[in-house]
Amino acid sequence: MANVVVVGAQWGDEGKGKIVDWLSERADIVVRFQGGHNAGHTLVIDGKIYKLALLPSGVVRPGKLSVIGNGVVVDPWHLVAEIEGIRKLGIDISPDQLKVAENATLILPLHRELDQLREEAAAAQKIGTTGRGIGPAYEDKVGRRAIRVQDLRNLHNLGPKIDRLLVHHNALRRGLGKPEIEKEALIRELSEISPKILPYIDTVWETLDRARKAGKRILFEGAQGALLDVDHGTYPYVTSSNTIAGQAAAGSGLGPSALSYVLGLAKAYTTRVGSGPFPTELLGPDGEPDEIGRLLGERGKEFGVNTGRRRRCGWFDAVLVRQIVRVAGINGIALTKLDILDALPEIKVCVAYELDGKRIDRLPAGMNEQARVKPIYETFEGWTESTQGARSWANLPAQAVKYVRHIEELIGCPVTLLSTSPERDDTILMKDPFQD
DSSP: OOOEEEEESSSSOSSHHHHHHHHHHHOSEEEEOSBOTTSOEEEEETTEEEEESSSOGGGGSTTOEEEEOTTBEEOHHHHHHHHHHHHHTTOOOOTTTEEEETTOEEOOHHHHHHHHHHHHHHGGGOOOOOSSSHHHHHHHHHTTOOOBGGGGGGGGGOHHHHHHHHHHHHHHHHHTTOOOOOHHHHHHHHHHHHHHHGGGEEOHHHHHHHHHHTTOOEEEEOOSOGGGOTTTSSTTSSOSSOOSTTHHHHTTTOOGGGOOEEEEEEESSEEEOSSSOOTTBOBOTTSSBOHHHHHHHHHTTOBOTTTOOBOEEEOEEHHHHHHHHHHTTOOEEEEEOGGGGTTOSEEEEEEEEEETTEEESSOOSSHHHHHHOEEEEEEEEOOSSOOTTOOSGGGSOHHHHHHHHHHHHHHTSOEEEEEOSSSTTOEEESOOTTOO
16 A cells, blocks of 8 residues: 655645645545644635644544654644644544654743744844744754653653753853743643643554554655755755655654655745745845735735745746755655746746856755855746636646646656645646555
């Protein structure tokens, strides 16, 4: 039985919610394997809108098992609040439907505060963090001083771990001119939240292993985009985790042989949120979005699901997507928001870069080089007919088909799904990712 990994092939916000929703209906288990509550999916089911940040998309579908894997950093206070919010929308969530990996790292209040303090202190060097503590929690994980989900079972033994944690954090806080964290206060906060988390704690790797052997379909639900990968993205303007498909194995406890098909999500244009290089960004002389940049943003409703931040908009960058196809091992692309390009007289696609007078076909690894690359474009004739709601190739204007086919050639990967509106049925399917 095929298992599918969904990853963003740009900087996130590629429209994963709709595709993940469609796939989750076909899956038995949905697994989050990286990130935290800094990236959201919007699901529209029977006219109801569900905005998820930490919870896997399977929670809104009866009979599905949703799993938060060990690769995720978990804010227990946010998790409880998100569960309560979903319940108010009529969705029941129980420990039978939701499992949280016992070896996942916790996000603590001190992580949130540190995240915000450092971003404020960075001035012009801001990374663009959401300020939700994800980065500092991952730092503690790698630094081997993290408090993990399983520690909530044994709070009476937590003293030495808290001591180790606070040696590090209180030194940082003193340097930032902030009062130190009191050990007893932190233990009290954890004691108050732990009863609400304990029922969901599970040995996730074992649960998933049994499910796989039983032939269950597993959907690995990626958050953000591969260009935000801490190793392969536009470093340092990246997230704090690995967002590529390989992390699905490490972040769930299943080996790489469990990953049958990797579906990459890409918009028919490009967006990003926050700071960092963006070669195809559409800006005017004043540094603000130009006419086309504003048009894409308005038509595409380009604002963050959880943050509300305006997304930067630009033409499709085939160099970046081609690079991510290779790095993330993508088997097929789901191309979204084709309809946003309707009625444009011409459409551009970046096919290469110029760096210091030389043509290159990849994004350099260095921050300074990334900032200096200039896009080399091919220009396409646009189409006047609407693509919105198209459900077959026959419903698409010939020029739109030509655009999609050329993107396939440029990125070296087939477009296996084509989305033509936010509605889940407005999708042209060439290959079922769950098909063996």
